[in-house]
Amino acid sequence: MAAEALVELENVHFSRGPHLVLAGVDMRIPQGAIVSLMGASGGGKTTMLNLMAGTLAPQSGRIRVAGQDLQALDFEDLYRLRRRMGMLFQHSALFTDFSAFENVAFPLRRHFRLSEGILRKLVLMKLEAVGLRGAAGLMPAELSGGMARRVALARAVVMDPMLIFYDEPFTGLDPISVGIIATLIRRLNDALGATSILVSHDVQETFSIADYGYILAGGKIIAEGSPEVLRASDSELARQFLGGQPDGPVPFHYPARDNYATALMSSAAAGEVI
Amino acid sequence: MAFLDFVPNLGRRVLLTIPNLGAAARFLLRSLVAVINRHFSIQQLLKQVYGFGVRSLLLMMVAAFFTGMVLGFQGYYALVRFGATSALGTLVALSLLRELGPVLTALLFAGRAGSALTAEISSMKATEQLNAMEMMAVNPFAWVVAPRLWAGIIVVPILCAIFDLVGILGGYLISVPVLGVDGGTFWAQMQSNVTFSGDILTGLFKALCFGLVVTWIAAWQGYAAQPTAEGVGNATTRSVVTASLAVLGLDFILTAFLFT
Amino acid sequence: MEKRAIDWWVGIFVLLGIAALMVLALRVGNLSGFAYNDGYVLHANFTNVGSLKVRSPVRLGGVTIGEVTHIGMDPKTFMAKVTMRIEPKVKLPTDTGASIYTEGLLGEQYVAVQPGGMPQELKPGGTITMTQSAVNIDQLIGQMVFDKASGSK
Structure with a gap:
């Protein structure tokens, strides 16, 4: 953790309506690393990505990206900062009325005035990097889930970002595609000299590429460290999560008002059919 | 009991509607202003004009033709009792130019283009396309919403003008060759009673207002939809219903202001 | 859809609208007063x-x-x-x-x-x-x- 921190979170609180999502999160993400955020579904992982990208604002606390305080930035500066960020969405989020080529070209076309030749070279280079140069002319509907994810990945890195977010990059893919995406994440991160933040609950794949990991539960970080450190963690919650045990600190049963046995008895007495 | 629930329910709905209205108004303003944004593209605007206008043209023309023919028939049977069939041209033209043209164009537009617009924006939201745009530092108001809104404002008056013309033609074809009204009288009466600014332009102004309101409602319903498959479906239905009612309500207000 | 084709169609559409307005103005509306000019x-x-x-x-x-x-x-x-x-x-x-x-x-x-x-x-x-x-x-x-x-x- 000697490297300079690209993203820093200080005591971040965030709530959605009455529901407290993050209750005081501190984080320091070093330059050049692949950092994974893990935790149960609905645990605020995607929210954290949105906070770091500035699409959501925390109720309190500070978020700094590349030395800039996101809360202090105005709209224009935030947009300028976002040009140096890329994000791979869970559902790929390709524009359905554009071809794969146009999807990847989209950020370039919107932000720069490039000649068609240079644009073509840049886009095909990124598509080649994800192995889909041959699919440049296909529409999103003609791509398989894994291919769509790869096109979206090419689009996320087409501006050569300093910071790449991955929101559940492995979800809903077959094992081969998962392997391909994982390899690409590592390769692109190193080739671009970028920093990657990976939100996932796929423990094995994530640990195979991540340098450092955080486990979130109940709006707080309960464990952090390199994959080896996390695996050896003595936190029960972390062990339950990493081991995938159905019951533990996160209970299997959603809390009910009364005991199951008494509930059975009372409904039997009332003559109800369950 | 159900009736007693009605009053508090109504109150709750009104209280929920007011902040919604505020949010929708802010949405409209942001989108209209986004026309000066760097990410607003004329190419996108043309694409939407094509989608809204060119692709609804045939529907509009067929609807207008039948509307005009029905007006010709009904007007004839109403007027022939008073021996006033010479006023048929005036009747057909004024009905179309002042009311039926703008209102029917807007209603058909809400069903044809408005629903598609809501479905498009809400599914873009559901599949995170709007978020993706935001992440790529492209303002979705400028790139997605503004071109559609302005296309609606441009397209509906054009469609309305075409609707008026085709409708009058339909009325003429029924009145003169079929029902035997004198052709010269039909046009002459029409010409002496229709004014360009008072009837034609005010009708088109109505259409412009309707275009704005219908696309606004459609885009807002899409933008505010729940990002799920069910949410998309609900939003589409709500978009058509709300837009149609809004057109009829607004028509009353505009008529009261413009034609008195 | 080809970009050029869209441009063409939109152009035709707008012209059609203007033509409709002209006909309305001259044939239906009062502006045909030029007839006895x-x-x-x-x-x-x-x-x-x-x-x-x-x-x-x-x-x-x-x-x-x-x-x-x-x-x-x-x-x-x-x-x-x-x-x-x-x-x-x-x-x-x-x-x-x-x-x-x-x-x-x-x-x-x-x-x-x-x-x-x-x-x-x-x-x-x-x-x-x-x-x-x-x-x-x-x-x-x-x-x-x-x-x-x-x-x-």
Whole structure:
């Protein structure tokens, strides 16, 4: 953790309506690393990505990206900062009325005035990097889930970002595609000299590429460290999560008002059919 | 009991509607202003004009033709009792130019283009396309919403003008060759009673207002939809219903202001 | 869809809209007043023009030969002064008469001209002197009722 921190979170609180999502999160993400955020579904992982990208604002606390305080930035500066960020969405989020080529070209076309030749070279280079140069002319509907994810990945890195977010990059893919995406994440991160933040609950794949990991539960970080450190963690919650045990600190049963046995008895007495 | 629930329910709905209205108004303003944004593209605007206008043209023309023919028939049977069939041209033209043209164009537009617009924006939201745009530092108001809104404002008056013309033609074809009204009288009466600014332009102004309101409602319903498959479906239905009612309500207000 | 094709279609669409507006303006609306632009002007004074309006037709034997372009009041004679434009190929004799008639019972009013037999023609800007005013239906009914009442006495 000697490297300079690209993203820093200080005591971040965030709530959605009455529901407290993050209750005081501190984080320091070093330059050049692949950092994974893990935790149960609905645990605020995607929210954290949105906070770091500035699409959501925390109720309190500070978020700094590349030395800039996101809360202090105005709209224009935030947009300028976002040009140096890329994000791979869970559902790929390709524009359905554009071809794969146009999807990847989209950020370039919107932000720069490039000649068609240079644009073509840049886009095909990124598509080649994800192995889909041959699919440049296909529409999103003609791509398989894994291919769509790869096109979206090419689009996320087409501006050569300093910071790449991955929101559940492995979800809903077959094992081969998962392997391909994982390899690409590592390769692109190193080739671009970028920093990657990976939100996932796929423990094995994530640990195979991540340098450092955080486990979130109940709006707080309960464990952090390199994959080896996390695996050896003595936190029960972390062990339950990493081991995938159905019951533990996160209970299997959603809390009910009364005991199951008494509930059975009372409904039997009332003559109800369950 | 159900009736007693009605009053508090109504109150709750009104209280929920007011902040919604505020949010929708802010949405409209942001989108209209986004026309000066760097990410607003004329190419996108043309694409939407094509989608809204060119692709609804045939529907509009067929609807207008039948509307005009029905007006010709009904007007004839109403007027022939008073021996006033010479006023048929005036009747057909004024009905179309002042009311039926703008209102029917807007209603058909809400069903044809408005629903598609809501479905498009809400599914873009559901599949995170709007978020993706935001992440790529492209303002979705400028790139997605503004071109559609302005296309609606441009397209509906054009469609309305075409609707008026085709409708009058339909009325003429029924009145003169079929029902035997004198052709010269039909046009002459029409010409002496229709004014360009008072009837034609005010009708088109109505259409412009309707275009704005219908696309606004459609885009807002899409933008505010729940990002799920069910949410998309609900939003589409709500978009058509709300837009149609809004057109009829607004028509009353505009008529009261413009034609008195 | 090819970009160029969209541009073409949108262009055609907008032109179609403008064309529709032009036709509406010229054929349906009031802007087709240019129809008798090359006509010559005649005046006629009436004691009562009824509900005659600008753009009401001027007819000869049922055929429209012009239109009313202006209705004013002569402050000296207190007569209504109607200005008309007549098709140039229709030359009217100086002893032409003009009346205001109603089309059907409820129809609009128009100016009917009855040409006389004089060889001289009315010059542009001339005035028709023999006129018959609009029939006032209220007055007519009133008169009829009054006649009936006095006749039965």
